[in-house]
Amino acid sequence: MPTPRTSPRADEGRCPFRDAASHAPDTAPNGCPVSPQAASFDPFESDYQLDPAEALRWSRDQEPVFYSPRLGYWVVSRYADVKAIFRDNRTFSPSIALEKITPTTQAAQDTLQRYGYAMNRTLVNEDEPAHMERRRALMKSFELEELAHHEPMVRRLTREYLDRLVDKGEADLVDEMLWEIPLTVALHFLGVPEEDMDTLREYSIAHTVNTWGRPSPDEQVAVAEAVGKFWQYAGQVLEKMRQDPAGHGWMKYAIRRQQELPEVVTDSYLHSMMMAGIVAAHETTAHATANMLRLLLENRAVWEDLCANPSLIPNAVEECLRLSGSVAAWRRIATTDTQVGDVAIPQGAKLLIVSASANHDGRHFENPDELDIYRDNTTDHLTFGYGSHQCMGKNLARLEMRIFLEEFTRRLPHMTLVPDQTFTFVPNTSFRGPEHLWVRWDPARNPERRDNSLREQGRDFPLGAPSRRDAEREAVVTRVIHETPDVIRLVLEDPRGRPLPRWTPGAHIDLVVGDITRKYSLCGDPDDEQRLEIAIRREEPGRGGSRLIHDTVKPQTRVRLRGPRNHFRLDETADGYLLIAGGIGITPIIAMADRLKRLGKRYAIHYAGRSRGSMPLLERLKRDHGDRLCLYPADEGRRLDLPAVVGGRGEARVYACGPARLLDALAALTRDDADAIHVEHFSASHAILDPRREQAFEVELSDSELTVPVAADQTVLQALRAVGVDVPSDCEEGLCGTCEVAVMAGEVDHRDKVLSADERAASRRMMTCCSRAKRGKLVLGL
Incomplete structure (x- = not known):
C-alpha cells in the first residue's frame, strides 16, 4: 500500500504532493498539484456508478480529500471528514445540493422557463437560520406517532402487489413492485389526491437526471420538458389541496402551518417542497429497497438467517443502507477558507461528500466491506446524512423497507436472483439503485400453499432506529x-x-x-x-x-x-510503541503486541500485576514476546516506575489499559503530549441514577433550537432519543466515547472515563450517556 499522503495545511507553503505529482498537468484551487488518480476520477464512469465505495478505496487509503478537475469539485471520502462537513452547515453550505451538476444548455433553460419552473430552496439546500425555522415548523408529520398512521397502508400495498406476483415464479421487482409502492406511499404521505397520483408518477425520475445526472445536450431538452411538466402539475395539485387542507398529509399540514406562519412557510417554498418531497420520499426508498434485496439474495446465508429470525430485520435494513445505500453523495460549498482533514479548502470551493465511501471506512466500521446484520454500530451510517440536515423521512423509509423485507422473507423464502443478469443504473453522482432486479422462485414451494394464514401474518416493528438487542x-x-x-x-x-x-x-x-x-x-x-x-x-x-x-x-x-x-484502535504508522498493561488490561495489549511483531515494528511491553500467578496470558507473552517483555509482580518487590518508563520512550506511541489509578497516573505524566497516549478503561463506576440525589435540568440544542428537559432519573442520551434526536452510542457506561457531543455553554458534571483532566476542565465536550449538568442549562452542538 502506498504511504498515506496529506495535503498542506492552510498556513504551510509547501505541498507534499509536489515531488510525487510534479508531472501532473492539473493544479487544485489551493495551488497543490493534482495526483494522477485524482485527475482521472470521473463519477459518471462505470466503476463509480456500479460501486462508489470501491471506486474510492484508493482515496480512503491514500488521499481522503482530493480535487477532481473533471468534476470541478473537491471529493471527500473518509467517514470522519464527511461527518464533520455534515455537522458544520455554516462553513459548508448546502445551498448547491440541488444545483445542476451538469451545466444546463440554453435550449433546456428556455424549456424550463416556458413552464415557469422556479424550483428554489427546500429543506435540503437551505441555509441557516431559515432552514431550522422551517424545519421546526414542518417536522410534526415526521414524528413517530404521526408516521404510525402510514403503517397499515404500507402493509396493505405490499401484500396487494405481492399477491399479483406470488404465483408467477419470476418477476422484475423494480418494474412490478419496488418503483410503484414507495411512490404511492410518498404521494399518500404528502396528501396528494388519488386521481393525481398516476400523472405525478410519470414525471418523478426526470428531476433526478436533471439535477444529478449528465444528460447530453439533446437529452437535456427532453428532460427539461418532463421537469417543467412536473413543476407545473405539482403546482396544480398543490392548489387543489389548498381547497381542502384538512386530514393527514404533509403538504396539507404545511398549508395549515402557512396560515399560522405565512412568512416562514411561503407559497414558493410549498411549491418547491411539493416537487422535491415526491422525489425524496420515492426514489431513495425504491432504490434502497432494490439494493437491499439484491445484496441479501447475493448473500444466501444471511437471507436464510432473516427468514428464520425476523427480529433481525430492522438491523439488516440498517446494514444494507450502510453497505449499499441509495444515497451515494451530497454536495456542499465552502463559505470561507477552511480545512477538511489536513487539506486547505478555499472559500467558494464545491465539495462532493461521498457518504457511500464513508460508510465503508475501516477507521469507523470493523470489516467495512462485509455484510454483517449483527453489526451493532451500523446505524452510524451516513446514508441519511447527519446533523441538522439529516433526512427527516428516515423513519418512513425504515418502515417501508422493514415491511418489504418481512413480507418477502415470510412469503417467498425460496426466492433467488435470476443468474447472469446485468445491473444497470441511471447515471448520476448521488442516487443509485438498479433499474431492474429479476428474481425467480418455484410457486409450488410457496409456504402459503400449505398454510394460507401466512399471508395475513406479519411482525410489527417499533418505529425508529433498531434496538441494540436486535443485533x-x-x-x-x-x-x-x-x-x-x-x-x-x-x-x-x-x-x-x-x-x-x-x-x-x-x-x-x-x-x-x-x-x-x-x-x-x-x-x-x-x-x-x-x-x-x-x-x-x-x-x-x-x-x-x-x-x-x-x-x-x-x-x-x-x-x-x-x-x-474498536474504540482503542492501533495506529500502525508510528516507528515505535510503548505498551503498558495492569492486570486484566493485558487483553487488548497482547493483541497489539502480536500485530506489531507481525509488522516488524519496534515495541516494548510493560506488564504489572499482584503476582506472576495472578497475571493472565503470562506464558503466551513470555513465549511470543519474551525479548520485549518487562514484568512487574508486586509480591516480588518489582514496581512499575511510570515516570522512568514514560520519560524514556522517545517518540514511541503509548498504548495502555489497566486499573484507573494506573491510567490516571499515566495521563498526568503525559498531559503535555496527550496525542501520543492512547488508553482504554475496562471498568466504570456505573450506577442507576437515583432521582433523590440527581437534579433535573434542560439541554438546549443549538443547531435545531430545541430545548429538551432531562429528568432526574434520565440520562441526556435517553432524553435526546425520546424526542427523536439520533445520537450514536455504544457502551452507555462512559467508557467508549461514542455518544460524545460538543458543549457550547454550561457547566458539565463529567462522569465518563474518556476525557482527560484538561478536557474536563475546558468543558467543550461531554458523554451524553452518563455526564450531566452541574447547574443550570447545557447548550449542546446538535
Missing part, C-alpha cells in the same frame, strides 16, 4: 481455560460453524449472558475467523456480571455477542 449474535462457548485462579479465558464459536467477524487489535465485544451485558477486549488471533477469545477476571466487589459468568458459563453454554467494535 445480538448467538455463540457457543467451546472452551473455558483457567488462566489464573480468578481469570478465565473463553473461546467462542458460531453454533453452525460459520465464520465470525474479523477484528483488529484493541477491539472488544459485548458479551450477553442472561440479562447482563459486559464489555471484554478480544485477545485471540484476529485472522482466526472461526473463534473469538476473551479473558474475564472475577470481580467480587463488582456488579455481579463477572461472578455470574464464572459460576455459570461452561463448555457448550450458549451466549450472545454484540460487536466487534
